[in-house]
Amino acid sequence: MGGSVLIAVLALDSVMLSSHYFKADNIARIKKGNDIVRFIKENQGNERTFFMDQSGIYNQWLASDGPFHGLNLFNIWQMPRMPSEYKEFLGTVGRNQIRVWELSAVKYVAAPQTVLQQFKNNPALGEQFTPVLNYQIPTAKGMRPEVLLEFKNAVPRFALYSNWQVVPLENQCSLLVSESHNPQTTVLVDSGAGLPEAKLNGSRFQALKAEVSKKAAVVELETDKPSILRFAQRFQPGWRVEVDGKPAELLRVDYLCMGVAVPEGKHTVEFRCVSGASEMVFSSGVFILSFVGGVVCIVIRKRIGTE
Structure with a gap:
């Protein structure tokens, strides 16, 4: 009792x-x-x-x-354990909030x-x-x-660049925040990718549309010169990319984002989450958002002493 x-x-x-x-x-x-x-x-x-x-x-x-x-x-609403690349990006590029918005669609x-x-x-x-x-x-x-x-x-979620600069990953954040760098015309590619330097021509990116789902994004594009398709989604090894149905190298660009090199011509590019990576929930940004949801009711945390 x-x-x-x-x-x-x-x-x-x-x-x-x-x-x-x-x-x-x-x-x-x-x-x-x-x-x-x-x-x-x-x-x-x-x-x-x-x-x-x-x-x-x-x-x-x-x-x-x-x-x-x-x-x-x-x-960034809830992130108990912030990945090291986020800390580096926020600590360096975050000194210029406008540049962060520009790079993050x-x-x-x-x-x-x-x-x-x-x-x-x-x-x-x-x-x-x-x-x-x-x-x-x-x-x-x-x-x-x-x-x-x-x-x-803002550079859109999917952008095609004919200008790119090969920069070691550890040096990209300091260049991204620099006033000398123009994200409207140039995307940074990790030197580990083995791509040759592009002949910079000062042309602006081309905004592209995509068919998106929870695990994939498909882009139709046409270019008259070799280019880089930039996808403003966090780079994770569990993602794969195909160009015209054939596997291609997934590039890490602008320190946090994904990309792929495409030759001149018309192409269909598909980014797909296959395993070991976060699915593409488009309410999530480059930075992870945690939220609580439900079908009948949604419970949200309330600060002590407030209504």
């Missing part, structure tokens, strides 16, 4: 304590979405969105609304209105961003004006 009472008390205590940490989100509300989530969903394509604030309503969008609606979100940035004003104070920076949606979010200090910005300088 005593044991049963103790179990009941512990169970009740567990339920009471859990209410301070977790809350259930109504699936009908999540399914309905909102103007911001719907806009991103309808316009993102294969590109990504970054939330400059990860607290409050944005935490909810990262945890529940985003995964439910298939948003391609580029935020970030099409939209959600930010406070004050950030947009800061961008406008720098003409060279301000012209890279176009406001596409104005809205407000609730904060502890009241409603805050926000803006969804379209970042026009």
Whole structure:
């Protein structure tokens, strides 16, 4: 009898304590979405969105609304064990957040209105961003004006380059963040790949579309010169690539991404996850996002003392 009472008390205590940490989100509300989530969903394509604030309503969008609606979100939300290449990339290239967005196919940035004003104070920076949606979010200090910005300088998820530079992997991050490097015209290829240096001509990348699924991406392309197809997805040995149905060498480009060399002409390229690698969930960016999802309800972590 005593044991049963103790179990009941512990169970009740567990339920009471859990209410301070977790809350259930109504699936009908999540399914309905909102103007911001719907806009991103309808316009993102294969590109990504970054939330400059990860607290409050944005935490909810990262945890529940985003995964439910298939948003391609580029935020480090939970990563208990960060891979060494991420630490190197963030520690070096992360000194210039705009360059990180440029290299990572970030099409939209959600930010406070004050950030947009800061961008406008720098003409060279301000012209890279176009406001596409104005809205407000609730904060502890009241409603805050926000803006969804379209970042026009982002290198798309799939990009074809006729210019590449052969650089040892250990030197790529320092070059990627350098003002002397232009990601719009040149992709960096690991010297271990054995590719010859390209004759740089200053031409900009060609944006490409792809048919994507959870484990594969298929790209149709045509080029009049040898080129590199850059795929802004984390390089992992468990991926394979084929050009016109024949196995090709999977290249590591721009330190974190995948790529493949293609000769001139028309080609069909397929990147495929075969084993030992993370599947291509397009709501995951170059950096891994962890989220909790469910069919009936979605449980999200809530900070102690907040509602």
